[in-house]
Amino acid sequence: MSFTPSTPAALSALALQTFEQVVRSSPGFKIRSGQHAMAERVAETLAAADLGDQAAPAKAIAVIQAGTGVGKSAAYLSTAVAMALERKTRVLVSTATVALQEQLIHKDLPVLAASMDKPFVFALAKGRGRYVCKVKLDRLAGTGSGEEDLFEEDFPAVALSTASQEAIEERRIQLYDHMATLLAGNKWDGDRDTLAQAPEPSDWSAVAAERHTCTARHCPRYKDCSYYNARTRLAEAQVIVANHDLVLATLGLKTLPDLDNCLVVFDEGHHLPAVALDQFSSAMDLSNLRWLDKLPRTMQDVAKRLHLHLGEDITTVCSQLKTVLTQTQRLALDLVHGTTEGADGTLRFAHGVLPEPLHEPIAQISAQATGLQKALEALGVDVKAIAKEDPSMAALCAQLYAKLGALAPRLASLSGTAQLLLEHGEQPLAKWLQAESENGYLNLSAHACPMVPGDLLRQFLWSQVRGAVVTSASLTSCGSFDYFLQEAGLSGNPNVSTLEVSSPFDYTEQGTLTVVHTRAEPKQADAYTAEMVELLIRDLDEVQHGALALFTSRAQMRAATQALPTRLMDTVLVQGSLSRTRLLASHMARVEAGLPSVLFGLQSFGEGLDLPGKLCETVFICKLPFAPPSEPVDEARAEWLRKMGRDPFSELVIPATAIKLLQWTGRAIRTEEDRAQVICYDKRLQLQPYGRRMLGGLPPYRQLRRQGREAAQPV
Template identity: 35%
Template sequence: MKAQWQALIQQAYRDFLAGRGAKARRGQAHMIADIAKSFAAIKEDEEGKRTSQQQLIAIEAGTGTGKTLAYLLATLPIAQAREKKLVLATATIALQEQLLLRDLPDLAKLTNLTFSYALAKGRGRYVCTAQLIKALDKSQPEEDATLDLFQAELVKQASGSGQDQLEKLAENLSSGAWDGDRDSLKENLPNEVWERLTTDHQRCTNRRCPHFTGACPFFNARRAMEQSDIIVANHDLVLADLALGGGVILPSPEQTYYVFDEAHHLPDKAINHFAASFRFNTALSWLRLLKKFQPEVLKKLGASSPSAARLLNQLVAPLEILERDLGALYGQLYEQVEHLPRDSRPAVHRWPNGVLPPNLLAFSEALVIHFATLCRVLESLVNLLKEAQDPEKNSSLDADLAGEWQPLLAVLHTRAQSAHQLWMLCAQQDPPNQAPLARWLVRHSLNEGDEDLELCASPVTAAGDLAYRLWSRCFGATLTSATLTALGKFDRLKQRAGLSADAVCKTYPSPFNYPELGVFEVPKQACDPSQAEAHTDAILDYMQEYLDHPEASALVLFSSRRQMNEVYDGLASQLRKITLTQDMLSKNRLIEKHRQRIDEEKPSIIFGLASLAEGIDMPGKYLTHVVIVRLPFSTPDDPVDATLAEWIEASGGNPFMQISVPDASIRLVQACGRLIRTEQDIGRVTLLDRRILTKRYGSQLLNSLPPFRRELH
């Protein structure tokens, strides 16, 4: 590492600690050094392109290590010196807010580092000025009845009762009181209203829009982001950018150093991002709508543009074929789910090993071609309408007319692309000796007895996509979290995230003295959850004995919403009065209400599901007891997990020991991590699942937990 980089980082660290009146933490200092050395060792050519292969480092840093400061100090000075962008990607809004509102301002205030930062968001989080003006414009002399009818049927429109609200938004936007960001609105705006006011990359006319230069909130934010040293994003936005080719929403990966905080979420985020689905009746509805209005659209747009007329005529054949084939396929697929029970849950049929029956495979191959044709024609139409709005282009189409129709046809193009993606995943052959795609069918019960079928396809691992789209391209990356290892090893992370076998991986334990601060217990009430009724009774018995007291401040974590509600219904009246469930309030309001009760010196208990097992911070008196009702194994009926398990078993492996146990280990550590958040916290973690003492995998799970003092009965 260059001496000036090292000196700059060390001085900044000393300044920060002095400003906080704090002492250096051993794990934090080691983490700074390891990340900085890893980043500095990356070699580049004269054009700034990476030439070395060892560009990644994964670091598990226990709670209290101070990993945020560590990766900021280790990466920022070198990124600036090398003229690279630094993208900080988180999995949760809470961590984004912490970075923007606390960590980055503190770093600027307490050190001699000079830097700028911005929050990156997708286009859909910003108002489109053109759309807002259009929504407000009541004075158009000639309304297009065809467009209005088509749009009203295709896109749910809000009622006119929101007109005053729209006028207020426009006034605040023009005066500068509002920056156009949905998240900065003081009042909640319903989704159906917001959808009228925003846009996407297909509908946006970019430089052709009269508001592009200074009145577009998205591009104003984009320009600010392009000038920033640090860009705060989330995992989904990084993945969306990569799916578009990289460098479209965020800076080019080749010129970017990424830090993925909460990196244990990245593989699952990637799997969800590269999955696709298709609802038959929903798709048939908009396809029939396009077919119905095609003659009228042809009259409107084709009259003055031979190119538009030619393209609109090309829609007829694929629309007729798609309507016919999808209708026939719906009837065949319905037989797969017709016999499944009808209850509150959607009915699911999964094809073993993701292998589709021959008739569905043949349909898929044909539908790929027809949706590809539809995509091509709609894309050409959208581009033609965008061109017509460009004053520098000599188009026979009226610019105002093109501007009216372009957003609607862009919506149809986006839907056609989504459908094409699903049928591509259904039609493709899974490569031999590689994990297959999961493919399954869902029957949804709608209002008034209506039903719809949804065909889904998903990779069972994101390793290949992440390795190809991200790790092979990025200038460098750090993955960090309090839980990257499973059962003490990085093997599961490497497998899921596509890291190479020789990727650098480090672990820094928490500085907390866990044996003095907390107890991990398996009490006498604990039993095997497979005995569902007995297990629910055991939870109720434990709560009555140990949580019915004036100082109760507890979080009870369930794996099943049904059991959570059963236990709540079975509580004695006094306990029910002090218990809040996740079904009652939003996550933030739930925690706020709980804190309020504790501040008033009243008892409070939260019943929560998996989303409360991580990412919430309730230090000190706000949480002194965490109860985990059962080991957090994934649900056995998840189509993606089931297909992956089949493949591992067919390959001679043990899916339970290779996937279920390691993943449960990570979730269990995360749940236990809710208890001790500072060096002053004390409390107890209770597990009401006796399998951790009776099953052969139990000792592995126990050994992966923080070193609490143990009370095992």
């Protein structure tokens, strides 16, 4: 008779025992006290949470920063999976990047499954839009376009020649026929990512599965639907790997396990706040209005073919909506051009206050779009009902429902954005207009977005989660969790515990951090860039193997690239000159051949890039990665803080920069055998109080100071 632990302490002990067994059986096992401490905290946290129906459920969330080399995925996977199997529940692991998802699915979880006594199934969760809709494909295969282009997601932003249109049409015919043939021969599972060649986004969108266009169980292709087959496999898995976007986008939709009845791990958790803002932002297109001509025709056609009655004059309402949108378009363009001297750009509304001329038209858009949205939804309900009542009509209903659903997101964006633009409370929203011209075509849009991610996460995510671990290598800023907890909506939460697990690397022995003191002040952009580039080129001559130079702007990187002498032209590989994959492959090939190679990159190269050993022996930081509020949401939040007598530079800019700096310096030492140096050309890191705060949050590199070209001296 097996013993089933019932107390949190017993559950925790069992999970930790499994972790210890798994790591001991791993090839090249090394005792890592930090990894054990992390596993222990994961076990204690997840054991303390009540799952399922409870009157007053206990909640527990651990926020764990695990430095490079700790082995955090092994610490949380073995512990959480063992706990889930014992509690007969599931584990949801959410990441921010595809790279980590692939590592978990193809490496970490297979290894764990092979070393655990209890078997378990794991699966990767993807959004519905990654799968083909066979109903749409059936309609398009052989023609390249649907009747009246009913599934066309967007009109081209530029006028195309007849030859170009014919080329696109031919490409689509070949693509859709090819996909249909693969499906018919059971040589493709309908997952976009498993196609040998990735299709153009516009081609794929015409056949992508979407919630708005799907009749689900009433669809004649339901039993062999690629998306629902994947959902079935997901339902059979005890461990599900997803991403932050999908988790937040599907809250309440039953796509993933209920968060109050499973164990959750957010790896790369420092991305959660930014993902939350992106998920809860809203925008309306003010430049492309032709779809409004198609909306009444589509609704009337569906109603006529199924003998249904439309309750209101859809044609008149659509005409009124198009008129007010055209009026708003002119007003918006005048407002943008009035502040940008006739040029394209962004106009943010100060303090979230909508200009008076826009109040009435935006209110009309809200009322009319909401009315049409309800009429469209009601018609869709009727279509589904017919499919349910008469299976012989299911195929036709699926096609007609897809017609309606293709237009639903447009109405939803108008209704939702207009309502947010009209909203004004104690904490204002960020609101702005964006005008962009491309090849003679104008894109004009209106945007609204909450500006404090913590409030969103607290309301929509943490209110549901019972037991969770949030982990990353960069959750602290200037040595404190305070900034992340605030941004993530966890500050002041009594159910939250924090743990910082240091890297097992000996940074003092393995690396140095040299701060170069320039004559020019970093705020003197032109003079500083010129001097920094001169010093950087001098240091590039010393590179023997691999190095990485990180820039804060494209203009700064361009200045350094243009200043390269002929002798360094072949040594430097610049981000954007090739795809990321080819760029890294070229870098590795040069280093392996014994040649020096330097990568020039921006922020995306400062995080998640793993170049151990000779591939990266030096990281050049060309300037502290400050991100002054320039995006509308950042500007609005800074404005709001200043209005409340608070300092956005201290509260937002410094902590965010410190986290980026921690990520950037983390590119240098990736293994216990690495020897590397970090060279930063921004003297503020040692001279300014905030710079010294940032230094306090970095690994304990041996610090040096260099005056211009002089030899470096210990600090």
